[in-house]
Amino acid sequence: MRGAATAVTLLLAVPAMLAAGCGSSSSANGSSAAQGGTLNVFAASSLTEAFTELAPTFESQNPGWKVRLNFLGSDELAAQIEQGIDADVYAAASAKYPEQLQGEKMLGDTTDFATNTLVLITPKDNPAGIHSVQDLTKGAKLVVGDPAVPIGSYTETVLANLGIDPSSLNIVSKEDKVKGIATKVSLGEADAGFVYTSDANALGDSVNVIELPATAQATAVYPMGIVTASGNKEAAQRWIDLVMSSQGQDVLTSHGFGPAPSG
Amino acid sequence: MFSAGDIVAGLDSPVARDALRLSLETSLTALAVMVLVGTPIAYMLGTRDFPGKSVVVTAFELPLVLPPAVAGLGLLFAFGRRGLLGGELSALGLEIPFTRLAVVLAMTFVASPLYVRQAQSAFAAVDDDLLAAARTLGAGETRTFLRVAIPVAAQGLGAGAALGWARALGEFGATIIFAGSLQGVTQTAPIAIYIGFDSDPDAAFAVAAVLIAASALVLLSVKLLARGGARRFGPA
Amino acid sequence: MTRPLRGFALDVDLEAEGTVAIVGPSGAGKSSLLRLIAGLLRPSAGLVECGGERWFGDGADVPPERRRVGFVFQHYALFPHLSARANVAFGAEGRDVGPLLRRLGIDHLAAARPGTLSGGERQRVAVARALARRPRLMLLDEPLSALDPATRGAVAAELAGVLRETGLPALVVTHSFDEAASLSERVLVMERGQIVQDGPAGELLARPATAFVAEFAGMNRLTGVASGTKVLLDSGVEVRVADPAEGPVAVLVAPWEVSLSPAVPEGLSSLNHLEVTVRRVVPLGNRVRVALDGLTAEVTPESAARLELRPGVPVVASWKATASRTVPRA
Numbered sequence: 001m002r003g004a005a006t007a008v009t010l011l012l013a014v015p016a017m018l019a020a021g022c023g024s025s026s027s028a029n030g031s032s033a034a035q036g037g038t039l040n041v042f043a044a045s046s047l048t049e050a051f052t053e054l055a056p057t058f059e060s061q062n063p064g065w066k067v068r069l070n071f072l073g074s075d076e077l078a079a080q081i082e083q084g085i086d087a088d089v090y091a092a093a094s095a096k097y098p099e100q101l102q103g104e105k106m107l108g109d110t111t112d113f114a115t116n117t118l119v120l121i122t123p124k125d126n127p128a129g130i131h132s133v134q135d136l137t138k139g140a141k142l143v144v145g146d147p148a149v150p151i152g153s154y155t156e157t158v159l160a161n162l163g164i165d166p167s168s169l170n171i172v173s174k175e176d177k178v179k180g181i182a183t184k185v186s187l188g189e190a191d192a193g194f195v196y197t198s199d200a201n202a203l204g205d206s207v208n209v210i211e212l213p214a215t216a217q218a219t220a221v222y223p224m225g226i227v228t229a230s231g232n233k234e235a236a237q238r239w240i241d242l243v244m245s246s247q248g249q250d251v252l253t254s255h256g257f258g259p260a261p262s263g
Numbered sequence: 264m265f266s267a268g269d270i271v272a273g274l275d276s277p278v279a280r281d282a283l284r285l286s287l288e289t290s291l292t293a294l295a296v297m298v299l300v301g302t303p304i305a306y307m308l309g310t311r312d313f314p315g316k317s318v319v320v321t322a323f324e325l326p327l328v329l330p331p332a333v334a335g336l337g338l339l340f341a342f343g344r345r346g347l348l349g350g351e352l353s354a355l356g357l358e359i360p361f362t363r364l365a366v367v368l369a370m371t372f373v374a375s376p377l378y379v380r381q382a383q384s385a386f387a388a389v390d391d392d393l394l395a396a397a398r399t400l401g402a403g404e405t406r407t408f409l410r411v412a413i414p415v416a417a418q419g420l421g422a423g424a425a426l427g428w429a430r431a432l433g434e435f436g437a438t439i440i441f442a443g444s445l446q447g448v449t450q451t452a453p454i455a456i457y458i459g460f461d462s463d464p465d466a467a468f469a470v471a472a473v474l475i476a477a478s479a480l481v482l483l484s485v486k487l488l489a490r491g492g493a494r495r496f497g498p499a
Numbered sequence: 500m501t502r503p504l505r506g507f508a509l510d511v512d513l514e515a516e517g518t519v520a521i522v523g524p525s526g527a528g529k530s531s532l533l534r535l536i537a538g539l540l541r542p543s544a545g546l547v548e549c550g551g552e553r554w555f556g557d558g559a560d561v562p563p564e565r566r567r568v569g570f571v572f573q574h575y576a577l578f579p580h581l582s583a584r585a586n587v588a589f590g591a592e593g594r595d596v597g598p599l600l601r602r603l604g605i606d607h608l609a610a611a612r613p614g615t616l617s618g619g620e621r622q623r624v625a626v627a628r629a630l631a632r633r634p635r636l637m638l639l640d641e642p643l644s645a646l647d648p649a650t651r652g653a654v655a656a657e658l659a660g661v662l663r664e665t666g667l668p669a670l671v672v673t674h675s676f677d678e679a680a681s682l683s684e685r686v687l688v689m690e691r692g693q694i695v696q697d698g699p700a701g702e703l704l705a706r707p708a709t710a711f712v713a714e715f716a717g718m719n720r721l722t723g724v725a726s727g728t729k730v731l732l733d734s735g736v737e738v739r740v741a742d743p744a745e746g747p748v749a750v751l752v753a754p755w756e757v758s759l760s761p762a763v764p765e766g767l768s769s770l771n772h773l774e775v776t777v778r779r780v781v782p783l784g785n786r787v788r789v790a791l792d793g794l795t796a797e798v799t800p801e802s803a804a805r806l807e808l809r810p811g812v813p814v815v816a817s818w819k820a821t822a823s824r825t826v827p828r829a
Contacts, residue, residue: 075461097461141361143443148462172361173443174450176458184443188345189360392576395539398563399570400590400632410589414580 036064039235040086042077043069044093044150044222045177046116046196050255051091058242065235073149073177081106081227088236091224091243093178093196094150098223110225113243115258116196117217118151118158120210121185121203128191132210133162139170140191143181146174150220151181155194157218182207196220201256221261273469281447282455282470289363289451290431293370297427301379302420306408308379309386310394327376331436334373338441342368365442366449370431378427385419386412418488425485429478515636518662518669520679523689524711529672530573532689533638536670537570538563550635569629569667571639575621577613583624584609590632603627603661618646619654626661637662637669643678652783655681676700676716677783688712704753719752719794725825734793738771739820748825756822757796759789759806759814770817777812791816 039058043051048071055067070077070087078097081087082104090107092098093116101107122130128140136142145152152174159166172190175181181193186206200209224243226236242248249259273279307313308320326334340346342359352359359365389412397407413420435453442449444458452470459467521529534540536547538554538561546556549568554561577586583605587596600606603623613621622642629637642658643651659682662669673679679686680700688696688703688711696708700716707713713720723732725744731737732750740750763772775791780803782788787803789796796816798806806814 076457079461146444146458148458171445172448173445174458175444176439176454180439180443183440184360187339187343189339189343390576392572392574393578395534395537395563396570396572396576396578396628397589398539399537399566399568400628401564401567401592402589403562403564411578415578417580 037232037235038066038068039088039232039239040068040070041089041091041239042081042087042227043071043089043091044074044077045071045179046093046151046198047071047091047222048179049202050198050252050257053251053255054242054248057247058239061242062235062238067239071179073145075148075150076176084229087227088230088232089224089239090227091222092150093220093222094153095221095223096150096153098225102225106228108226108228110223111240111244111260112221113224113240113248113260114222114252115261116198116220116222116256117258118154118194118212118220119197119200120192120212121182121195121200121207122192122210123185123188123190124206124208125188126208127188130192130210133159133164133212133216136170136192137164137168141172141189142169143173143175143184143190143193144171145178145181145194146176149176149178151178151194151196154218154220158194158212158216161216161218162213196256197258198252198256219258222257269465270469270472273465273467274473276463276466276469278446278450278455278459278463279466279470282450282452283473285363285366285447285450286432286452286474289366290370290428290434292367293374293431294424294428296367296371297375297378297431298420298424301375302382302413303408305379305382306386306412309383310389310391310412323379324376326373327380331373331434332440335369335437335440338365338369338372338437342441360441361443361445361449363442363448366438366451369437369441370434373434373437374427374430377430378423381423381426382416382420385416385423388419389415421488422485425481429481432474432477515668515670517685518659518671518683520683520686521670521672521689522674522676522679522686522715524715525674526691527689528692529689530640533570533640533670533672536636537568537638538566567632567634567636569632569634569637571622571625571629571637571642573641574645575613575625577621577624577628579613582610582612583616583620586613586624587628587631589628594631594633596627596631599627599631619650622646622654622658626658630661630665634667637665637667637671639669639671641672641674644674651678658682676703688715707751710749713749713751717754717788717795719750719754719757721750721752721794723748723750728820730825736773738823740823740825741821742825744825744827746827748827750823750825752794752818752823754788754795754797755786756818757794757816758818759796759798759802759808759816761806761814763815764817770819771823773816775814775816777808777810777814779810780808 041051051069055069058067059065074092074094074097077090077092078101081090081101090098090101091113098107098110120130120133122128130136130140144155147153147156156166173184178195178199181195182199182203184190185193186203200207224240226233226240230236244260253259308316329337339360341348342352343349344353344358344360359368393411393415394407397411402410433453435457438449438451439454444450444454452474456467456471521532523529531540535542541560542555547554549566553559554566578589581589584596584600587600597606600609603626605620605623605627608616608620608624613624616624626642643655646654655678662682671682673682684699686698686700686703687694688708690709690711696703696712703712703716704718707716707718710720721732721738723730725740725746725748727743728740729737730740730748730750738750764770773794775793777789777791779790780787781790782800785800786797787800789798789803789808791814794816808814
C-alpha cells in the first residue's frame with residue numbers, strides 16, 4: 001500500500017461511492033484531558049457482540065470515558081486509520097493489516113488477545129441438506145468472504161486444507177465483512193456460509209453449525225494495538241488491559257472465541 | 264500522484280474491466296426500466312389530482328430517505344427467497360438475490376424516485392393549454408402524452424434521467440446486501456472500489472477515475488442539451 | 500348546463516349558428532363556457548349538443564378528442580417543438596394542409612417554429628390549426644387580446660372574414676365591445692355565469708340590459724340626481740334630459756351623439772355642454788373614439804383632425820337632451 005498522501009487522493013476521488021452505504025465511520029475527537037473523553041475502538045466485525053458487552057464495563061471502571069465502537073472488515077478499518085480518521089485502538093482478525101500499519105509506523109506493538117476458528121453454517125431448516133463441507137460441491141448457494149478480508153483468506157486456507165477446489169463450489173457472493181455472510185445465511189437467502197465460531201454463537205438458533213475437521217482448521221489470531229496517532233494512549237492501554245483480564249477473556253469465551261494464545 | 268498511465272494499467276485488470284462492464288450494463292438497464300415505467304407515472308402525478316395522491320407520492324419518495332442498507336434489507340424482505348414474494352418467484356423458477364437482476368432491481372429501487380420527481384415537475388411545468396389543445400385537435404390521452412407532453416418536457420426528463428442514471432451507477436449499500444458481491448456477476452464498480460481499495464489500489468483508482476469521467480460527461484451533455492433545447496424552441 | 504364556478508354557478512342555455520361574440524366582465528365564466536363545450540371541463544349537470552350529436556348529458560360524456568371542435572386559445576398554445584406546418588397538420592388526420600396555409604397567408608412560414616413568429620402570425624397558425632381539424636364548431640378564447648392594439652384591428656377584420664367563409668358556428672370570447680361588434684352580428688353578454696343580454700350590437704348600445712352592458716358597449720353613463728327633466732350630475736354640472744325622473748339616475752348618452760367643438764356653440768341652448776379635456780384619441784377604422792373626462796365621444800377622422808384632438812387639449816362636448824336616456828339608479 002502506498003503512502004498516506006496517495007490514499008487521501010484516492011479517497012477524495014470517490015466521495016459519492018463510498019458515502020452510499022458504508023458502515024459507520026468514527027470521526028470523533030479524543031480528548032487530550034487525562035480525566036475523561038472518548039475512546040475510539042476500531043474492531044473487526046466479528047468482535048461486535050463481545051466488545052459491545054465490554055464497553056459499559058470499561059465506562060464504569062473509567063468514569064468520564066465513553067467508548068465509541070467502529071465495527072467493519074479489518075481491511076476497511078486499516079484503510080480508515082491510514083486516512084487519519086481518529087482511532088485509538090485497532091483490533092483485527094488477522095495479523096496482515098496490523099503488520100501493514102506497523103510498517104507504515106501507524107500502529108504500536110500488538111497483543112494477541114483472542115483466537116477464533118471457522119465453522120460452516122446453514123439456515124435453520126437447511127434447505128440444501130448440507131451436513132459437511134463436501135456436500136457443498138453439489139451446488140448449494142455458498143457465501144464466503146472476499147479474500148481481502150481475513151474471514152475470506154481463512155476460508156481459502158480451510159478449503160485448501162480440505163483439498164476442495166473453490167471453482168467446484170457455487171459461490172454466489174464474496175462479502176466485505178463477516179456479518180454480511182451471517183445475515184445472508186440466517187435470513188435464508190444463502191444455503192451456507194463460512195463464518196467465525198463467535199458469529200455462529202451470536203446467531204444462536206437461527207442457524208445450524210457444522211464443525212470443521214480439526215486438521216482443516218485455520219485458526220484466526222486476533223492482534224490488538226494502540227494507534228500511533230492516538231491522543232488517548234493511556235486510556236487505550238486500559239482497554240487492552242481489560243480485554244486481556246480474566247473478565248475480558250470470559251466475555252470473549254462466552255461469545256465463542258478461543259482464549260488469547262499463551263506465550 | 265496517479266498518472267494517466269497508471270489508470271490505463273489499472274484498467275488492465277479483469278476485476279476492473281468486469282466491474283465497469285457490469286456497472287454499465289446494469290445501470291443502463293435500470294435506467295431503461297425507470298424511464299419506461301416512471302415516465303407515465305410522473306405524467307399522472309404531474310398533471311392531475313386524484314384522491315390518495317399524496318400517499319402515492321410518499322410511497323415513491325420513500326427510497327430517497329431510506330439509508331441504502333435499509334433499502335437492501337427491504338428488497339430482501341420483499342423479493343428474497345424467504346421474502347413476501349419469494350414463494351411465488353421460486354415457483355416461477357426465479358431466485359433473485361445474488362443475481363444480476365438483483366443488481367438492476369436495487370439500482371432501480373433507489374434511483375427511480377430521483378427520476379420520477381424530476382419528470383413530475385417537468386410535466387407539471389408543461390402549459391396546460393398545450394395539452395388541452397392537443398385534446399381538442401383529436402389526440403386522446405396517450406397521443407397527447409407521447410406527442411406533446413414528452414417532447415415539451417424533454418429537457419427536464421433528460422435531466423432526471425441523467426440524475427437517475429448517476430445514482431444507479433453509484434449505488435452500493437442496497438446492492439451489496441440484496442445482490443452480494445461476485446466478480447462479473449454482481450460486483451459493480453463502486454463495490455469493486457470499496458473491496459479493492461486495499462488489496463488492489465491501482466484497479467480501484469482506475470475504476471473510480473472512469474466512473475468520475477462518465478458522470479462528468481453525463482452532466483456536461485445535460486447542460487449542452489439544455490442550451491440546445493432553448494435554441495430549438497426559439498424565444499418564448 | 501350548469502357548473503359551479505368561483506362564487507356562483509354557470510347556468511347557460513344557448514343555441515348558436517354563425518358567429519356569436521361572447522362578452523362579459525372577467526370571471527363571468529366566458530372561458531369556462533368554451534371549455535365546457537369543448538369537453539375540457541365537465542358540467543355538473545346539463546346538456547351539450549352539436550348538430551344533433553349529444554356530447555354531454557343523460558349519461559353521455561364524449562371526450563374532447565371526439566368532439567369535433569376547433570379551439571383557438573388566448574395565447575394560441577402552439578406546440579413549440581413543431582413547425583407551423585406540423586402544428587396545423589396535428590389535427591388534420593393526414594389531409595394536406597397546404598391550401599389552408601395559403602388561405603390564411605402563412606404558407607411562407609410553414610417551416611418556422613412558433614417561437615420565431617410574430618403575434619399576428621401565431622394567431623393565424625392557431626386559427627389554421629383549429630380549422631384543419633374540419634371542426635363542426637369553432638371556439639375562440641380572446642383570439643385578439645394577445646396582439647398589440649395596432650395589429651388588432653386588421654387581424655379582427657381578417658378573422659371575421661375567415662369565420663364567415665367557413666360557415667361554421669363560432670363562439671368568440673372577447674373583452675372588447677368593438678371587437679365583438681366587428682366580429683359578429685350577435686353579441687351575448689355574460690355576467691356571473693348568466694346570460695344577461697343576447698342580440699345585435701346596436702341593441703346593446705341602444706337598450707343595454709344592465710349597467711355593465713351599458714358601460715361595456717361604450718355608452719356614456721353620467722350619474723346624478725334628477726328632478727323632472729333636469730339632472731344635477733355628480734360632477735356639479737346641470738343637464739337637460741328628455742325623460743323626466745326623480746331621484747338618483749344614470750343619464751345614458753351614445754358616443755356618436757356627442758359632438759366636440761373648441762368652444763361652446765352659440766345660440767343652441769337646448770344642447771347640454773360639458774367643458775372637458777381630451778384624455779385619449781383612438782382611431783377605429785372609419786371613426787375616432789375620443790376619451791374625455793367622464794365621457795366618450797365618437798367623431799369622424801376629419802373632425803378629429805380639424806379639431807387637432809390630442810391628449811390634454813380642452814374641448815367642449817355637447818349633446819341634445821333628446822339624445823340621452825334616463826334610467827333609475829339603485
